[in-house]
Amino acid sequence: MSTTVTQLDKVKTGRWNGGRSPFNVEYGKIMMWFFLTSDAFTFSAFLIYYGTQRFAHLTWPDPDKVFQSIPFIADHGYPLVFVGIMTFILIMSSVTMVLAVEAGHRNAKKEVVGWMIATIIGGLMFIGCQALEWTHLHHAGFWWGSIPGQEGVSPEVSLAPFFSKEISEVSAQQFANLFFTITGFHGFHVSIGILLNIIVLGMVLANTFERRGSYLMVEKVGLYWHFVDLVWVFVFTFFYLV
Amino acid sequence: MASQHHDQLVGHEEGHHEGMTKGRIWRVFFYLLAITALEFFIALVLVHGGVISKGLGVNIVYILLTLLKAYYIVAYFMHLKFETFGFIMSVVVVFLFIIYFIALMLTEGTYLKGHFNPFPFWPNT
Numbered sequence: 001m002s003t004t005v006t007q008l009d010k011v012k013t014g015r016w017n018g019g020r021s022p023f024n025v026e027y028g029k030i031m032m033w034f035f036l037t038s039d040a041f042t043f044s045a046f047l048i049y050y051g052t053q054r055f056a057h058l059t060w061p062d063p064d065k066v067f068q069s070i071p072f073i074a075d076h077g078y079p080l081v082f083v084g085i086m087t088f089i090l091i092m093s094s095v096t097m098v099l100a101v102e103a104g105h106r107n108a109k110k111e112v113v114g115w116m117i118a119t120i121i122g123g124l125m126f127i128g129c130q131a132l133e134w135t136h137l138h139h140a141g142f143w144w145g146s147i148p149g150q151e152g153v154s155p156e157v158s159l160a161p162f163f164s165k166e167i168s169e170v171s172a173q174q175f176a177n178l179f180f181t182i183t184g185f186h187g188f189h190v191s192i193g194i195l196l197n198i199i200v201l202g203m204v205l206a207n208t209f210e211r212r213g214s215y216l217m218v219e220k221v222g223l224y225w226h227f228v229d230l231v232w233v234f235v236f237t238f239f240y241l242v
Numbered sequence: 243m244a245s246q247h248h249d250q251l252v253g254h255e256e257g258h259h260e261g262m263t264k265g266r267i268w269r270v271f272f273y274l275l276a277i278t279a280l281e282f283f284i285a286l287v288l289v290h291g292g293v294i295s296k297g298l299g300v301n302i303v304y305i306l307l308t309l310l311k312a313y314y315i316v317a318y319f320m321h322l323k324f325e326t327f328g329f330i331m332s333v334v335v336v337f338l339f340i341i342y343f344i345a346l347m348l349t350e351g352t353y354l355k356g357h358f359n360p361f362p363f364w365p366n367t
Contacts, residue, residue, distance in 0.1 A: 015326070023329040033333050044340045052347040056354035064290070080285055087278060095271045098319045102264060219321075226319045230312055237308040241285055242301050 032220045036227045039189075043231050046185065047238055050178045054242075057171045062164040063240050066142075066175075071132040083240050086129045087232065093122025094229040097197075101222045104215025109204060112218060116201045119225065123194040130187045134180070142176040179239060186235055189228050196221045262321060270318045277311050 015022045023030060054060050064079040071082065100115035141148030141158070147169065149158040159167045200221045209215045281304060288294050317323035322330055 015328070023326055023332075025325060025329055030329075033329075037333055037336060040337075041340070044343065048340075048344055048347050051344075052351040052354075055348065055351040056358060058355070058358065079290075080282060084278075084282055088275075091271070091274050091278070094315070094319055095267060098262070098267050099264070102262060102267060223320055226315055229319075230315045233308055233311050233315065237281075237304050241281060241304045 026216055029216065029220055029223070032223050036223060039227065040231075043182075043185070043234070046178075046182045047234055050182065050238060053174050053178065057168065057174070059163060059165045059168045060171050061162045061175045063242075065162050065164065066137070067133070067240060069136050071136065080240060082129070082133065083236060086126060086133075087236055089122055089126045089129065090229050090232050093119050093126065094226055096122060097222045097225045101215075101219050104209070104218040107210070107215065109207075109210060112204050112215060113201065116197060116204065116218070120194055120197050120201065123190055123197065123225075127187060127190055127194070130183065130190075134183075137176075137179070142172075142179070144177055144180050145173070147172040147176055182235060183239070186228070186231055189231065193221075193225050193228050196224060262318065262324070266318070270314050273314055274311055277307050277314075281307055
């Protein structure tokens with residue numbers, strides 16, 4: 001009798017052969033990833049619609065002319081500067097978040113607390129900047145369903161400061177609606193992120209994760225926070241640069 | 243049993259996380275900062291200075307830089323690069339639909355563009 005084990009009888013030890021977790025990721029984290037994937041689809045739909053509209057119109061408001069103020073410093077003449085500051089704030093808060101996650105892996109509670117507070121402050125600063133940006137555009141006359149213009153003034157005059165090529169009321173209105181909807185939806189996500197960060201910070205301070213033995217929850221809220229930063233990268237390109 | 247399983251997972255993950263040290267985090271941050279600075283350089287110096295004009299070419303450059311930034315955020319900050327291959331695929335593959343969606347909407351946009359064309363800009367209510 002042969003003592004060799006046939007190929008069929010061998011115990012398989014591959015990742016997908018059972019007895020182990022093939023993804024090796026905790027359930028809540030997988031669900032956070034799948035939620036973010038679906039959320040990415042929502043934002044993609046918004047941005048692709050914006051792209052389509054912009055592509056379909058022969059003229060479109062020039063972002064360099066619409067966004068050229070720095071609140072409290074200059075009313076016009078500085079395109080991209082303020083949004084640059086906002087982008088920097090968000091990237092910075094993303095870094096502090098990933099540092100909080102890294103500190104969590106070392107179970108260093110004090111560092112986690114410090115970096116999370118920094119992240120929350122960054123988020124609040126970003127939301128504040130967003131509010132200033134909205135206020136500025138609202139004062140200029142842009143809002144959902146309204147564009148700059150007064151009774152008796154031709155749109156050619158009131159819209160002239162915002163266009164480089166020909167003027168179109170339809171384009172201006174599409175731009176205003178989509179700007180407030182998309183940045184509003186993103187700002188809503190940032191606000192939720194700040195709230196989640198505050199809740200998790202409270203749990204860190206209450207030693208919840210110390211007792212649980214892992215700071216996995218910081219990682220999950222971190223994933224959400226990075227996603228918000230990721231979306232802003234795209235919003236920044238399609239609204240401000242292109 | 244459940245908690246034991248959980249601990250095992252966390253323990254396993256610790257091995258993965260060795261990929262993301264403080265030094266590496268700051269390096270990725272400087273990559274992101276450098277890409278953003280490059281975008282500003284293109285927008286403020288090259289386009290505003292009149293070296294290149296706005297249009298398809300520079301937009302493709304912006305989009306490529308954006309995708310590069312997205313890669314760094316997802317791969318390193320969101321840690322996806324260090325997950326298992328199966329998990330990466332389960333998250334990433336669906337985005338093929340987004341590419342298809344972009345193709346569809348560009349077709350739609352071309353159609354609309356052709357049909358907006360004959361109408362005057364003003365008055366165009």
